[in-house]
Structures are given as C-alpha cells and as structure tokens.
Amino acid sequence: MMKYVISLIVGAVVGGVLLVLALYLNPLTSQNKLSPLSVTDNEVIRLYYSAVAQDSLIYTNDGESQVAPHPVKVLQLWEPTIRLTSAMVTVLLDSRDQVAGLGIKFSSESERTNILESAAIANSVWHVYLPGRGSLFVEQTENYWDYIRDIVVPAYRSSGDSWRGTWHGNMTSGPGALGTARVVGGSGDFAGIETDGVEALSAKAYSVELGPVAMDGELLIEIPRSDAVDDAGFN
Amino acid sequence: MIEVKPNGGNTEFFHINVPMDRVMIGAPEQRVALPVGLEWPTHPRFDGIRAELFKVRNSKDVVVGVASRVAASTDELDDVIEWVLHLPARGSVYLSMHPDAMDGGFRIGELCAGTREFKRLRGSVTERWIADPTASGDTVAGRIELKTEFVGIGEDQ
Numbered sequence: 001m002m003k004y005v006i007s008l009i010v011g012a013v014v015g016g017v018l019l020v021l022a023l024y025l026n027p028l029t030s031q032n033k034l035s036p037l038s039v040t041d042n043e044v045i046r047l048y049y050s051a052v053a054q055d056s057l058i059y060t061n062d063g064e065s066q067v068a069p070h071p072v073k074v075l076q077l078w079e080p081t082i083r084l085t086s087a088m089v090t091v092l093l094d095s096r097d098q099v100a101g102l103g104i105k106f107s108s109e110s111e112r113t114n115i116l117e118s119a120a121i122a123n124s125v126w127h128v129y130l131p132g133r134g135s136l137f138v139e140q141t142e143n144y145w146d147y148i149r150d151i152v153v154p155a156y157r158s159s160g161d162s163w164r165g166t167w168h169g170n171m172t173s174g175p176g177a178l179g180t181a182r183v184v185g186g187s188g189d190f191a192g193i194e195t196d197g198v199e200a201l202s203a204k205a206y207s208v209e210l211g212p213v214a215m216d217g218e219l220l221i222e223i224p225r226s227d228a229v230d231d232a233g234f235n
Numbered sequence: 236m237i238e239v240k241p242n243g244g245n246t247e248f249f250h251i252n253v254p255m256d257r258v259m260i261g262a263p264e265q266r267v268a269l270p271v272g273l274e275w276p277t278h279p280r281f282d283g284i285r286a287e288l289f290k291v292r293n294s295k296d297v298v299v300g301v302a303s304r305v306a307a308s309t310d311e312l313d314d315v316i317e318w319v320l321h322l323p324a325r326g327s328v329y330l331s332m333h334p335d336a337m338d339g340g341f342r343i344g345e346l347c348a349g350t351r352e353f354k355r356l357r358g359s360v361t362e363r364w365i366a367d368p369t370a371s372g373d374t375v376a377g378r379i380e381l382k383t384e385f386v387g388i389g390e391d392q
Contacts, residue, residue, distance in 0.1 A: 058259050058273060058288070071272025075258045079290070079298040085323050087288060087301055089259060091276055099278045102261075102286055104303040106321035125327045125350065127303045127319040131280045132311045137319065137329035139350045184348035186331050188312045 035170055035198050035220060036178040043223040047092040047100055047128070051201055051215040061086040067211035084109040092128065092219070101130035103219070110141065120144040121173070126199075126219065134188020136221065138197050140181035143173040151206045161208035168202045183221050190223075197221040244358060244386030249320065251289045251302070251379040258288035258301070283309045289379075291320055299324070308334075316342070318360070318381070326351030328383070330360045340364060346385060358385035 037044050053059035053070045060069045062083045063076035077085050085108040094100040107124035114121075126138035146169050155163035172181045180196035198220045205214035238246040251257070260269045262285040268275070275281070284307045291300045300322035307315040314334035321327045332344030341363040349356050361382040370376035 057261065057275065058270060060258060071270050073272060074270040075290070077290070077301065081297070081299050082290070082301060082323060085301060085321070087258070089261065089286065089288065089303075091278075099276070099280045101280065102284060102305070104286065104288070104305075104319070106301055106303075106319070106327070108321070108323035123323070123326075123351070125319060125321055125329075127305060127317070127329070129284065129286075129305050129307060129315070129317075131284065131307070131309055134312060135305065135307075135315060135317055137348050139327065139348070182348075182350075184329060186317055186329065186347050187315045 035200065036176075036180050037196065037198055037220050037222050040222050042225055045130075045221045045223060046095045047103065047130075047219040047221070048095070048097075049090045049092055049103060049217045049219070051203075051217040052212050053088070055090075057089040057091065059086065059088045066208075082108075092130070101128060101133075103128050107142070112141075118143075118145045120148055128219075130188075132188075134190040135186040136190050137184045137186060138181050138199075138219070138221070139175065139184075140172045140197070140199060141174040142171040142199065144171065147171070147201065147203075151203055155206045155208050162213075163206040164204065166202075166204060168200065170198055170200045172198045172200075193224060195222050195224055244384060247383045247385075248294045249291050249299075249381040249383070250294075250296075251291060251381075252296075253375060253377055253379060256290040256292065256298075258290065259286070261286040283307055291322070291381075316344070318344075318362075320381070326353045328353045330381075330383075332360070332362055346383070349385075353385065355388050356385040357388055358383065360384070 053067045056070060058070060058074050060074045060076055062078050063069055069076055085106060088105045090103050092100045092103045104127040105124060107122050110121035110123045112121045113119055120143060122142045122144060124140055124142055128136040150167055151163050155161065173179050175182055176196055180198055183195045183197040185191055185193035200218045201215060203215045207213050257269065259273065261275045263282055265275060287304045289302045290298045291302045293299045300320055302318055302320045305317050316332040316334055318330040319327060327350045328346055329348040330344050331347045332342050336342045341361050344360045346356060346358050363380045365378050365380055367376040
C-alpha cells in the first residue's frame, strides 16, 4: 500500500515539474519580435523613453510592488480599485534623441492573465502630446509573458539576483488583429485619425530588488498617408 | 451612480478632490513641485504645456480610477485641453475639451475614444471647477467635477 502512495506523490511531483517546464519552455508561445509596422509604407513615428522608473518624471503604483514609486513622496495608488494600476509620466524622445513630447501611461493588470495560455496581460493606455504635432491616445493589451520568462525568472534564479543581457520584444498583443495597439488622434496633425501602434521594450539589465535597471521603451505609431485618409472618406 | 437615459445613454458624475487627489502638477515655472522632488523639464518644447495627474472618484466619493489632464497653449497649434480617465475595472476614455470656458465657468467636450466598456460609445462631457469656500489663504481647494453623457453608437438614431 505504501509503495502506491509514494508512487502517487512522486508522480504528482514529477508531473507538476514537467507541466511547469512545458509552460516555461514552450516555444509555441514566443511572441513575434518583428514589429507588424516594419512592413508599412506609411510614416511611422518612433518615440523612445526610459523604462526605468527612476528616469521617469513620475512613476507611481501601490507602493508595495517591486518597482518603487518615483519621486519617493509621490502619491501612491493604494486604494483597492487602483491597487493593481501604475502610472508613469515621461519625456518622449525622437529617433535623433531630441525631446519630442510628453507621454503619460496608465497600466493595470488584467483579469485575462492566464498562466496556462502563457498570457500575463496588462491593459494600458498612453496619453501622448507632441508639441507642434498634436495629441494621441493609444489603447493596448500587453503580454508580459516573454519578458517574465526571459528576464524576470532568470534574474530570480541567478545567484546575484539580477539579469544582464540583450533582450528586445514587442509588448503589444492587441486589440488589433495583428497584435497592434489602437491609436486615436485628438488634436493638431493627428486630429481624427485612427491607426495602429506597437510598444516594444529593449532590456539590458534587471534586478530582483529594483526591477528594470537598464531598459528602454519604444512606441511606434503608424500615420496614414493623407490620400489614404481621403480614400477612406474621413476627410 | 449611473443614470440611464430614455435613449439608452447614461449620465455619470466623476469628481476629483483638490488637493487631496492630485498626484502631479507639471508646468513651467511651477512654484511648488508636486510631488516633492519632481523635476519638470525646462526644455522649450514643454513651454505652454501643463500636465496633471489625479485620482478619480465616483459619485459615492470612492476612488475608481486615475486620470491625466493635459492643457497646451502654444503658437504652433490650437489650444488643447484633454482628459484620459483610466478606470481599471471598466476601461478608459479619451476626452477632448473646448479650450474656452462657457458662461458659468464650465467647459464642454466630447468623447474621442473609449476602451472596453466605453468602446462603442459617443457623447459629451462637462468639466466644472467648484471651489471650496472654506479654504483659507493661498490654498487652492475644491473639486473638479466631470459629468459624462454617453450613448451607444447607433442606439439613438
């Protein structure tokens, strides 16, 4: 009788380990690292920012998460309804490393997160203002699964509690059919447009204690040609 | 509290208690940094831009989300006043306000885009500042009230 119980326990443990390994190493769940906007003929606005909280103008969350709010005395989002939400205000740079404008990002953990589907989902929006050009609203779902698998888990497994390397990935997973964000223009040159966008991260260093240490974000926004807008009947 | 209209639309009131719910004020030559330690960019491209972050409350005075308000007055473009309300349990709305205030001190605007629960809606919004008469000295205190009136696209046609 005892040997059956031991077999059952060992089998359950081995099965659990195999399931975790299968989920962790499953190559079928890798996200496409190529941006869907890389093949477009339209203008693509590229905006860059540091994804390190200490480099932002402000970053806030519930105050108990891994990434500490910045500056230290910023109001924290501790109320139950916004406890899983973070807010970041950052300077956006263009591809020549010049100041392009202001970006505000709100991000909330989604109830659609499902480990069995390799989905670590966040609902996020950007409020972007580019002086001289106008304003944009970006709506997206982001999947952090590859980021967690390739950076966060190795950092926890490392004896130094950190990760160093070169990693690039598209975070945007929807709502567009090709895994693109929905972008709506609000003012200036962008008034009335509806188009696609993609957000990507490039990581070089991550610490278990501090979170991202060297990480840049990139926001790509496709701007439809004016004749395409005419064809679609928006003007 | 959501008030449902006969045409299928609904009216909702949100508000922000100032200064309690104000997370950030970013503006050129701001006398006092909020939050303490904020280093707002002095780059010329930020001239004329004022950005604020808030916690947002429903009519029961419960915090239900966060919001950004961007006001820009530059030589290059028309003046802009915009809100993004991010309500984690429901979705987000992107609101564009008319830059000039109406008689009575309120400002009107429209829904430019919404996500999730607000995705297939259109409608208007009213922004109003209600000062707290009991506030003393230089203290700016009161509440920003946002009244949204949204209707499903096609529902009232």
